[in-house]
Amino acid sequence: MALPKIEFKQVAFTYQPNTPFAVKALDHINLEIPENSYTAIVGHTGSGKSTIIQLLDGLLLPTSGSIRVDENVISATSSNAQLGRIRSQIGIVFQFPEAQLFEETVLKDIAFGPQNFGKSEEEAFALAREAMQLVGLDADLAERSPFELSGGQMRRVAIAGVLAMKPSILILDEPTAGLDPRGQRETMQLFERLHVDQHVTVILVTHQMEDAAQYADQIAVMNGGQLVKVAEPAQIFANPQWLKDNHLTVPKTTQMAHELERGGFTFNPYPLTLEQLAVQIKRQLESRTQ
Amino acid sequence: MFSKVLFGRFVPTNSLIHRLDPRAKLVLSLYFIVIIFMANSWQTYAWLAAFTLGVILSTKVPLKFFWDGIRPLVWIILFTVILQIFFSSGGHVYWAWGILSVTQFGLVNGVYIFCRFLLIICMSTVLTLTTQPLMIADAVEALLKPLAKLKVPVYELALMLSIALRFVPTLMDESQKIMNAQRARGVNFGTGSLIKRVRSLIPILIPLFISAFNRAEDLATAMEARGYSGGEGRSKYRLLHWHRADTVACVVMLGVTLILFELRYLA
Ligand SMILES: Nc1ncnc2c1ncn2[C@@H]1O[C@H](COP(=O)(O)OP(=O)(O)OP(=O)(O)O)[C@@H](O)[C@H]1O
Ligand SMILES: [Mg+2]
Numbered sequence: 001m002a003l004p005k006i007e008f009k010q011v012a013f014t015y016q017p018n019t020p021f022a023v024k025a026l027d028h029i030n031l032e033i034p035e036n037s038y039t040a041i042v043g044h045t046g047s048g049k050s051t052i053i054q055l056l057d058g059l060l061l062p063t064s065g066s067i068r069v070d071e072n073v074i075s076a077t078s079s080n081a082q083l084g085r086i087r088s089q090i091g092i093v094f095q096f097p098e099a100q101l102f103e104e105t106v107l108k109d110i111a112f113g114p115q116n117f118g119k120s121e122e123e124a125f126a127l128a129r130e131a132m133q134l135v136g137l138d139a140d141l142a143e144r145s146p147f148e149l150s151g152g153q154m155r156r157v158a159i160a161g162v163l164a165m166k167p168s169i170l171i172l173d174e175p176t177a178g179l180d181p182r183g184q185r186e187t188m189q190l191f192e193r194l195h196v197d198q199h200v201t202v203i204l205v206t207h208q209m210e211d212a213a214q215y216a217d218q219i220a221v222m223n224g225g226q227l228v229k230v231a232e233p234a235q236i237f238a239n240p241q242w243l244k245d246n247h248l249t250v251p252k253t254t255q256m257a258h259e260l261e262r263g264g265f266t267f268n269p270y271p272l273t274l275e276q277l278a279v280q281i282k283r284q285l286e287s288r289t290q
Numbered sequence: 291m292f293s294k295v296l297f298g299r300f301v302p303t304n305s306l307i308h309r310l311d312p313r314a315k316l317v318l319s320l321y322f323i324v325i326i327f328m329a330n331s332w333q334t335y336a337w338l339a340a341f342t343l344g345v346i347l348s349t350k351v352p353l354k355f356f357w358d359g360i361r362p363l364v365w366i367i368l369f370t371v372i373l374q375i376f377f378s379s380g381g382h383v384y385w386a387w388g389i390l391s392v393t394q395f396g397l398v399n400g401v402y403i404f405c406r407f408l409l410i411i412c413m414s415t416v417l418t419l420t421t422q423p424l425m426i427a428d429a430v431e432a433l434l435k436p437l438a439k440l441k442v443p444v445y446e447l448a449l450m451l452s453i454a455l456r457f458v459p460t461l462m463d464e465s466q467k468i469m470n471a472q473r474a475r476g477v478n479f480g481t482g483s484l485i486k487r488v489r490s491l492i493p494i495l496i497p498l499f500i501s502a503f504n505r506a507e508d509l510a511t512a513m514e515a516r517g518y519s520g521g522e523g524r525s526k527y528r529l530l531h532w533h534r535a536d537t538v539a540c541v542v543m544l545g546v547t548l549i550l551f552e553l554r555y556l557a
Contacts, residue, residue: 020351087474
């Protein structure tokens with residue numbers, strides 16, 4: 001069996017260790033993320049999701065334990081060169097990524113990442129144009145200043161700046177926060193397309209259980225710096241009480257299924273999308289009338 | 291490395307010193323810095339050092355943590371003092387080479403200067419360690435109030451000071467976030483030639499300035515929307531209260547001074 005693409009081994013992390021401000025943000029994290037998978041990380045505010053992401057990209061180094069990304073290992077003693085190699089294959093869309101824009105033109109800003117990782121100006125601009133098309137930005141915005149755009153457009157520029165690096169692993173930290181419903185849907189569908197068409201390994205941090213249920217093949221649940229469960233969405237959302245104990249909500253479709261169970265319906269597996277719910281209800285209604 | 295420097299940070303251990311009135315703490319710290327310059331012998335320095343140590347211990351901040359916090363600054367002072375020792379003259383000459391020499395006076399002076407700086411740093415660190423920045427701003431405002439009669443814009447100055455202090459941690463957070471985003475896009479800070487290093491600051495500074503300006507505008511709008519129109523005649527949410535403990539602190543400081551002068555003339 002092939003090794004998983006990413007592997008966390010007994011990872012712990014403390015902010016500002018050895019001071020009165022020390023905060024133990026993560027403890028005993030063991031997690032495997034297979035190649036081409038779509039993993040959602042969910043959990044209450046402050047449970048350590050953003051910290052995990054920063055560790056994965058070597059922006060923070062683990063206090064103990066290690067993280068393997070392909071053949072590169074991140075530990076407390078990793079060198080800058082090793083981290084550089086890891087960063088070149090990981091793209092991160094941070095929370096409110098439009099805060100990272102700084103260049104004079106949209107095109108230059110998007111080409112910034114590829115250029116840092118060794119692409120020539122020409123290649124980088126080509127990648128940037130491709131990324132603009134991918135996120136649905138009009139080509140004639142290329143020479144505009146990113147600061148003259150609307151909030152939603154700025155978000156797209158920032159996302160394009162990450163995608164232009166052609167990462168094989170894409171990390172998303174609440175990428176749709178603050179977007180309108182249509183923008184949210186389009187953005188999530190964009191990532192889904194990258195996952196399906198270009199086999200990008202996606203890791204999504206989210207508070208929207210609907211997104212986790214719809215897109216992810218595995219969900220990692222965090223609570224108080226611990227990884228409490230890793231399983232398929234249907235398994236995670238099968239037990240409403242357990243979800244509540246971990247400060248999580250249930251996707252609306254699953255919620256509906258739970259309510260219907262009281263009226264004599266049974267669901268197996270639990271429906272995660274509207275379509276699955278409709279199919280199961282239809283089947284049961286039909287068998288009743290017969 | 292800067293995350294280790296303690297000066298300017300508030301540590302909420304809620305000790306006796308924390309609960310003193312910020313006006314008392316501010317004035318007494320400044321006063322202490324002045325009387326440090328009255329010390330002139332090892333006995334006087336020992337006395338002031340003992341007092342400072344007592345104050346540090348009574349803040350309930352772990353001593354090791356305190357020491358780790360001022361150590362980076364101590365290295366800087368040590369470096370200055372060593373230069374000072376090599377370039378001063380007078381008294382017995384222990385060692386000489388060209389214009390460099392180590393002399394008795396130079397050595398003694400160097401040690402004194404080192405003690406002076408160390409005491410000043412310790413005391414001012416205690417002040418910021420035990421007093422929230424906004425409280426320091428309030429204390430400054432209260433102490434400058436008499437100047438308002440001379441048409442000094444005291445309220446505006448105090449408001450500027452408290453807004454600036456209030457946004458230091460926010461901007462630090464923000465710059466950390468932006469730095470992370472740019473590092474993820476392949477910027478390598480702190481490596482390469484000087485020019486390269488300076489250039490790598492641009493992708494941090496531009497977003498930081500933009501967000502700071504946006505924040506300032508938002509803040510101004512929010513203040514105007516809630517009817518802010520200058521500080522004159524505004525009542526205060528945080529009131530400063532002078533307690534018995536503050537008077538006691540002043541008396542203690544007076545005692546320290548008396549003993550200092552006693553030691554000074556004994557020597
Ligand atoms: N720079 C920091 N210094 C000290 N503590 C921090 C720092 N950043 C985060 N923490 C603490 O670490 C813990 C985990 O934070 P983290 O940002 O990973 O949470 P999160 O799961 O991403 O939360 P959210 O859903 O609100 O984004 C929290 O208790 C937080 O207070
Ligand atoms: Mg977060």
